[in-house]
Amino acid sequence: MKRNVLIIGAGGVAHVAAHKCAQNNILLGDIHIASRTLSKCHAIIASIKAKGSQRGPGLLKAHELDAMDVAATKALIRSTGAQIVINVGSPFLNMSVMTACIETGAAYLDTAIHEDPSQVCEAPPWYGNYEWKRRDACLKAGVTAILGVGFDPGVVNAYGRFAMDAYFDKVDSIDIIDINAGNHNRYFATNFDPEINFREFTSTVWSWEDSQWKANAMFERKHDWDLPVVGKRTAYLTGHDELHSMSKNLGVPNIRFWMGFGEHYINVFNVLNNLGLLSEKPVRTAEGLEVVPLKVVKAVLPDPSSLAPTYTGKTCIGDLVKGTKNGQPREVFVYNVCDHKESYKEVGSQAISYTAGVPVVAAAMLIADGVWDVGQMVNVEELDPKPFIGLMNRIGLVSRVRDAAGERVLDPYAEAPAKSRSSTPVAETTR
Numbered sequence: 344m345k346r347n348v349l350i351i352g353a354g355g356v357a358h359v360a361a362h363k364c365a366q367n368n369i370l371l372g373d374i375h376i377a378s379r380t381l382s383k384c385h386a387i388i389a390s391i392k393a394k395g396s397q398r399g400p401g402l403l404k405a406h407e408l409d410a411m412d413v414a415a416t417k418a419l420i421r422s423t424g425a426q427i428v429i430n431v432g433s434p435f436l437n438m439s440v441m442t443a444c445i446e447t448g449a450a451y452l453d454t455a456i457h458e459d460p461s462q463v464c465e466a467p468p469w470y471g472n473y474e475w476k477r478r479d480a481c482l483k484a485g486v487t488a489i490l491g492v493g494f495d496p497g498v499v500n501a502y503g504r505f506a507m508d509a510y511f512d513k514v515d516s517i518d519i520i521d522i523n524a525g526n527h528n529r530y531f532a533t534n535f536d537p538e539i540n541f542r543e544f545t546s547t548v549w550s551w552e553d554s555q556w557k558a559n560a561m562f563e564r565k566h567d568w569d570l571p572v573v574g575k576r577t578a579y580l581t582g583h584d585e586l587h588s589m590s591k592n593l594g595v596p597n598i599r600f601w602m603g604f605g606e607h608y609i610n611v612f613n614v615l616n617n618l619g620l621l622s623e624k625p626v627r628t629a630e631g632l633e634v635v636p637l638k639v640v641k642a643v644l645p646d647p648s649s650l651a652p653t654y655t656g657k658t659c660i661g662d663l664v665k666g667t668k669n670g671q672p673r674e675v676f677v678y679n680v681c682d683h684k685e686s687y688k689e690v691g692s693q694a695i696s697y698t699a700g701v702p703v704v705a706a707a708m709l710i711a712d713g714v715w716d717v718g719q720m721v722n723v724e725e726l727d728p729k730p731f732i733g734l735m736n737r738i739g740l741v742s743r744v745r746d747a748a749g750e751r752v753l754d755p756y757a758e759a760p761a762k763s764r765s766s767t768p769v770a771e772t773t774r
Contacts, residue, residue: 345450345711346372349425351410351440352432353383355535355648355692356454356493359700360429361387362690363738365396365403367704370711373402375423378432381407390691410436416443425449427707431700434458434539438473445477445484450710454493454699455539456584463623464546467556468587474720481720488720492706493699494660494679495521495600496585498735501728502662502677502742503589503598508728509759510675510746514666516597519585523603523695524573525656525683529645531611534695537641541621544612549582551590551598562609566601571745572680573659578603588722615640651693654683658694676745677753689739698740705734729755 348364348371350357357376364374376384384405391397406423410416410432420428420443430440430453437457444451457473459465465472474490481488491497499519507514523534533540548559564580578601589598604612615621620636627633661678679698686697706723709715714730723731732742732755742753 344713345426345716347375347423347425348372348427348429348707349375349377349420349423349449350429350431351377351408351416351436352430353378353380353387354431355651355696356431356699356703358387358390358648359686359690359692359696360431360704362391362394362396362692363701363704364429364707365391366398367708367738368397368401369399370708371427373404373423373425375402375404375406375419375425377406377408377410377419379407379409381405394690396690411439413439413443413446416440417447420444420447420449427710428452429703429707430454431703433536435460438477441474441477441488444488445480445486448484448486450707450716451486451488452492452703452706452710453490454497454703456491456496456587458539458542460623463542464549464582467549468591469584470587470722478720482718485718486720487710487716487718489706489710489715489726490720490722491584491588492703492723494702494740495519495583496588497702497706497723498679498698498731498740498742499660499662500585500589500723501726501731503593503595503664504724505728505732505755505759506662506664506675506677507593507595509755510668511664511666511673512668514593514595514664516599516665517589517593517595518663519583519598519600519661520568520570520578520663521600521602521658521660522568522570522573522576522578523656523658524576525654525658525694527650527693528653528655529650531608532645532650533647534650534693535647535699537644537647538637541612541615541637541640542623543582545616545621547582548580549586550580550600551586552596554596562604568601568663570659570661571676571678571743571750572657576603589724592722592724648692648696651683651687651691651696654687654693657682658698660698674746677742678745679740679742681740701735701739702731705731705738708734708738729759
């Protein structure tokens with residue numbers, strides 16, 4: 344059993360993760376929050392106290408840390424006694440934090456793929472460029488490293504795996520659909536770090552089709568979806584982290600990611616992009632100042648965490664899975680709906696951060712009690728999804744399923760077969 348959590352990062356997802364850790368600190372133990380900006384860590388702790396989130400006695404402490412400094416990160420892990428590290432800082436930090444975990448023996452969790460600040464949209468599979476190169480080191484050290492365990496990536500990986508196990512003999516396609524039907528009441532803003540957000544959309548869109556990588560331009564392909572609660576929405580084919588592990592681990596020939604965008608977002612994005620303001624390459628001004636245009640845009644846009652108080656509406660994110668069962672065609676949509684206003688009421692956050700922060704804490708809890716403490720590096724779809732989905736149902740993110748039988752709350756133990764696929768790297772758990 345592992346105890347004591349170090350959360351690295353102090354943005355919107357870290358805010359949610361800290362609240363959820365506090366709500367479950369009887370299992371997780373002491374909670375430490377570390378960031379370059381100490382005041383942000385203190386603000387999260389103040390929010391936890393104001394909301395009464397902490398359920399049991401234990402430390403709740405802030406630390407100043409440059410997580411690019413591996414030695415400093417190792418020292419903090421050791422001094423706090425943290426056996427679980429939740430990395431929800433910038434994706435630029437992943438390799439540094441993972442190295443510190445491997446060298447200290449702490450379990451490692453993140454919610455997004457590593458990125459090199461100087462590279463945008465590297466060649467697929469993205470995990471093969473950085474994370475997977477550390478698999479042998481994790482295995483040798485006996486360190487559990489669960490990659491991309493937010494919502495997408497993360498929960499959608501588990502949904503895909505669960506659907507394959509529970510509903511199909513053969514799966515032909517998985518379409519991951521992410522719709523934010525909310526309104527933040529600002530002229531223009533991104534729901535998470537603008538720099539990371541824009542980097543996703545300024546280069547090649549990679550999808551997995553006919554068992555090979557296919558390249559498209561952003562906003563080149565769109566599809567109209569009729570979804571629960573949010574209704575008919577247009578979404579665009581977009582490159583995304585989970586495709587790069589699910590394509591390898593699930594054996595499904597077609598896996599695509601679709602994200603909803605409004606016309607206003609697309610228009611503003613295209614203007615910024617066409618002017619070169621979304622470039623990660625430095626430019627020099629007439630005054631001789633060297634600036635990175637993307638960082639300037641980030642500096643003038645609203646902080647995503649500031650959107651929460653006035654955010655209204657809901658998100659709908661899920662996997663539309665198609666294939667056959669007993670020789671007959673079948674279609675299943677496994678999904679979650681999250682409410683911005685309810686998220687703010689509970690933890691002071693909007694739903695985008697909530698849907699990313701809850702799953703990583705659920706994974707930490709499964710490591711803490713040994714269910715997912717596998718002593719190696721894995722992506723979420725390599726693990727038994729039932730305890731993960733079941734735990735999220737209890738701590739804030741309820742999964743649902745829509746198929747020919749109708750719509751219902753997903754009880755993973757009632758709907759899954761007794762035995763999961765043999766590729767699972769961990770033992771089947773009991774209820």
